Amino acid sequence: MDNLTIREPLVFVDLETTGANFVNDRIIEIGIVEVDASGAREWSSLVNPGRQVTPFITGLTGIDTEMVASAPRFDQLAADVLERLKGRLFIAHNARFDYGFLKHEFKRLGLEFRATSLCTVKLSRKLFPTHHRHSLDTLVERYGIAVTDRHRALADARVLWELWQRWHELMPANELWKNVDAITGRPDLPPHLDPCFIDDLPESPGAYAFYGEAGDALLVKRSTNLRHQVLAHFSAANRNTPLVRDTRRIEWRETAGELGARLREIELTRSQRIARGDLCSWQLERHGDGDFRPRLVFAHDTDFARTEDLFGLYMNKREAIHALRKLAEAHRLCHNQIGIGTGNRGEACVGYKQRTCRGACIGKEPISLHSARLMAALAKHRLHTWAYPGPIALLERDEFGMHEDYHVIDGWHYLGTAHNEEMLHALLADRPTASAGFDADIYRIVGKYLKAGKIKVVPL
Numbered sequence: 141m142d143n144l145t146i147r148e149p150l151v152f153v154d155l156e157t158t159g160a161n162f163v164n165d166r167i168i169e170i171g172i173v174e175v176d177a178s179g180a181r182e183w184s185s186l187v188n189p190g191r192q193v194t195p196f197i198t199g200l201t202g203i204d205t206e207m208v209a210s211a212p213r214f215d216q217l218a219a220d221v222l223e224r225l226k227g228r229l230f231i232a233h234n235a236r237f238d239y240g241f242l243k244h245e246f247k248r249l250g251l252e253f254r255a256t257s258l259c260t261v262k263l264s265r266k267l268f269p270t271h272h273r274h275s276l277d278t279l280v281e282r283y284g285i286a287v288t289d290r291h292r293a294l295a296d297a298r299v300l301w302e303l304w305q306r307w308h309e310l311m312p313a314n315e316l317w318k319n320v321d322a323i324t325g326r327p328d329l330p331p332h333l334d335p336c337f338i339d340d341l342p343e344s345p346g347a348y349a350f351y352g353e354a355g356d357a358l359l360v361k362r363s364t365n366l367r368h369q370v371l372a373h374f375s376a377a378n379r380n381t382p383l384v385r386d387t388r389r390i391e392w393r394e395t396a397g398e399l400g401a402r403l404r405e406i407e408l409t410r411s412q413r414i415a416r417g418d419l420c421s422w423q424l425e426r427h428g429d430g431d432f433r434p435r436l437v438f439a440h441d442t443d444f445a446r447t448e449d450l451f452g453l454y455m456n457k458r459e460a461i462h463a464l465r466k467l468a469e470a471h472r473l474c475h476n477q478i479g480i481g482t483g484n485r486g487e488a489c490v491g492y493k494q495r496t497c498r499g500a501c502i503g504k505e506p507i508s509l510h511s512a513r514l515m516a517a518l519a520k521h522r523l524h525t526w527a528y529p530g531p532i533a534l535l536e537r538d539e540f541g542m543h544e545d546y547h548v549i550d551g552w553h554y555l556g557t558a559h560n561e562e563m564l565h566a567l568l569a570d571r572p573t574a575s576a577g578f579d580a581d582i583y584r585i586v587g588k589y590l591k592a593g594k595i596k597v598v599p600l
Contacts, residue, residue, distance in 0.1 A: 144308050146177055149174070149175070149228040149229070150176070150229050150304075151173070151224065151231065152173040152231050152232070152297045152298075152300040152304070153170075153231065153232045154170075154171045154293045154296035154300070155167050155169065155238050156197075156201045156292065156293050157189075157197075157241060158194065159194070159197070160237070161541070161542060161543070162240050162244045162542055162543060164544075164560055165189075165241075166190065166191065166245075167187045167242075168189050168193060168201075169184065169185070169187060169203060169208075169292065169293040170221060170293055171183075171293030171297035172224055172225075173294075173297045174224060175301065180301065182297075182298070183224060183294075184293055184294035184297075186203070186208050187217065188209065188210075188211045200291050201292060214245050214249075215249055218245070218246065218251060221242070222246065222251065225255060228255070229257075229258055230257040230258065231300060232257070233259070233261055234261055235257040236343055237540070237542060239255070240542065256326075256339060258323060258324050260279075260300055260303060261275075263307075263320065264279060266322065267307060267311070267316070276299060277290075283302075285299055285303065285306070327375060330379075330384060330387075333388070333390070337390060341366055344365070344366060344395070344538065345395045345396070345400065345401045346363065346366045346392055346393050346401050347361065347395070347401050347405035347407070347408055348361060348369070348390065349408045349409075350387040351389040351390070351391065352387065353386070358386060359383055361405065362398075362401040362402055362405040363401065370390065391408070393408065396536045396543040396544060396545040397538060397545070399585070399586075399595065400547060403554055403557065404557075406554065406585075418438075419444075419453065419455065419578070420437060420460050421436075421439075421444060421452055422435070422436060422450070423451070429508070430508030431507045431508070432511040432514060433478060434451070434464065434514070436457060436461075437450070439577065443551070444523060445551035445552045445553075446526055447525070449522075451521040451522055451523065453523065464478060464480055467518070468480065468497075469491070469496050471516075471517040472497060473491070473497065473510070473517065474489050474492070474497045474499070474500035474510060475489035475490050475501070476501040477501060477507070477510055481501070486501075486502065486503075487502070498510070526550075526551045531548055531550035531555065531571070531600045532548070532597050532598060532600055533564060533597075533598040534586070534596070534597060535597075545558075546558040546559070546560075546564050547586075548564070548567055548568070548571075549586055550571070551577075552583040553578065553579050554579060554582045554586075555567060568600060
């Protein structure tokens with residue numbers, strides 16, 4: 141350790157688990173190497189996960205159900221583990237995995253765990269950008285690190301500590317720490333914000349909101365990396381902006397992917413959105429043989445999710461009429477016939493006088509032909525009715541398979557997101573008995589995903 145600069149206490153951590161999902165899987169082994177000015181100390185323990193260890197995990201780690209059956213549960217180890225991690229830079233390979241698992245385990249016990257984490261995958265990429273591979277097996281081979289019991293927690297934690305020492309041999313300490321700071325760097329926050337929130341920010345997709353002193357939302361956005369985008373608002377260039385000056389609270393929703401981020405963004409902006417009662421659409425109404433005309437209907441008294449022959453979504457009546465007028469001009473439709481004209485029956489409409497109507501108003505064009513052209517003009521604006529007998533869940537997983545979201549939708553209305561089947565059943569049990577109402581944003585966003593067919597649909 142003589143050639144190392146120990147600027148702050150470190151802890152190298154590795155976990156073995158029953159699987160990769162924070163919510164459904166559990167830790168089966170913890171390995172820790174603590175490093176500070178006093179030297180390096182090791183600790184490890186098997187953990188009873190309270191469930192079977194699958195043959196795949198046994199094949200990978202050598203740990204089976206019998207080995208962990210007599211081991212302590214995580215709640216029996218939690219105080220000791222927390223004490224070993226507290227106040228140290230948390231270092232792991234793919235730190236999001238190990239940090240996330242520990243954070244979820246502590247949360248189940250009602251304990252708060254926060255730490256500044258450093259991912260050695262990211263650090264390796266930053267230190268050696270010309271290398272394309274940075275898996276732990278690759279780094280072990282690249283630096284000739286001797287390791288036994290690969291995929292056991294303490295053995296892999298030792299590899300990280302050895303890797304840290306090799307990097308110190310290859311470059312000046314200040315160069316290494318400069319790159320560490322670039323990855324873990326904390327921005328200079330204004331005094332009215334609690335700096336502890338930084339440690340909780342995940343490097344995953346989601347949506348976030350900045351709130352002012354009165355609780356009003358100053359900014360709502362989604363991101364593919366919550367931590368990077370939120371902290372970017374507090375960079376030196378943005379430090380004196382009104383947003384930073386006026387923000388008193390920051391809230392976020394972590395998600396498995398882009399769809400979840402968009403849904404959560406909508407959820408955070410609900411209070412600012414236009415009331416559902418203003419939402420309207422054109423419905424084709426039959427007035428006689430071959431005579432079809434549009435009638436404006438509103439979401440407050442029509443179930444848009446299950447009503448046929450609706451065309452277009454508009455935030456208010458004025459927007460709907462403006463859109464219909466533009467459609468009339470583009471397709472030479474009769475203003476009187478579609479209900480936006482002021483002329484009496486049998487009189488030429490404004491469109492005919494301006495040569496944008498083919499004369500249905502004065503009998504020059506058969507009504508049936510006009511109706512056919514009207515239907516063709518409206519066709520691309522048709523609303524899709526809800527195609528399922530009840531609610532569905534859209535299953536979304538993150539790129540590592542560690543985070544799983546069930547987005548529950550019913551009649552183009554977002555009911556919420558569950559992370560496992562237990563939460564899913566609770567969400568369905570709590571849903572309103574009456575229809576919660578058509579949501580235009582959900583219709584547009586979810587409709588695109590369903591049409592693309594790239595997300596798994598689970599009928600409920």
